[in-house]
């Protein structure tokens with residue numbers, strides 16, 4: 087199963103990807119996570135991406151397309167994968183099609199802008215393993231500490247309110263048109279993304295027939 091999770095920043099792509107990849111035993115590929123890891127280890131890619139990311143802008147297409155091209159060639163993608171945060175522009179989707187990789191299904195997680203702002207301002211991320219929490223909706227057992235690995239929970243720089251608004255603008259302008267792109271290919275499934283996380287997983291799995 088080669089699938090794409092679409093949705094605004096904070097729609098819950100990462101949250102659902104983590105649950106589904108565990109269930110279907112296929113890897114999640116998150117361009118956001120790959121770029122953040124590069125930033126942390128101070129690579130060339132990280133340096134190139136930092137200013138865009140911190141401002142809530144997209145990293146240039148050729149950079150992320152290169153990342154995905156390499157990543158999808160790795161052995162663990164043979165039996166399928168979940169793309170979280172890629173593609174994000176029409177040229178990225180076209181590049182993916184041009185790689186000769188067949189995407190079976192696309193799930194778009196629908197969440198309102200107001201809810202997005204509430205979610206992202208409360209999100210906390212484990213510095214060590216990347217697990218996500220929310221101070222109100224999904225708190226860790228011990229405040230400020232990851233349930234899975236006891237790492238410290240921090241706030242992402244681009245989760246401050248002004249930057250979240252910019253990310254939403256970018257989403258509506260550049261990423262939302264992908265819904266039409268995949269609807270035309272007959273692959274788009276829309277799932278309501280507000281409410282119980284387990285229920286959203288159930289609807290997503292039902293949509294993809296898993």
Ligand code: AP5
Nearest residue numbers: 095096097098099100101117118139144145171205209220
């Ligand atoms: P990326 O890391 O992909 O960020 P994003 O799309 O802005 O997505 P988020 O991770 O914020 O949202 P999510 O949908 O994964 O939500 P989550 O599950 O965490 O990208 C960051 C940056 O990298 C971009 O801005 C860009 O600069 C660059 N980049 C990445 N990919 C790129 C590309 N392809 N091209 C160009 N540039 C690229 O959930 C959010 C919060 O809500 C959490 O706190 C969670 O606990 C909570 N939550 C989840 N579900 C629910 C629910 N049902 N009810 C209540 N709370 C919930």
Ligand code: MG
Nearest residue numbers: 099100116118
């Ligand atoms: Mg994410």
Ligand code: ZN
Nearest residue numbers: 212215232235
């Ligand atoms: Zn952790």
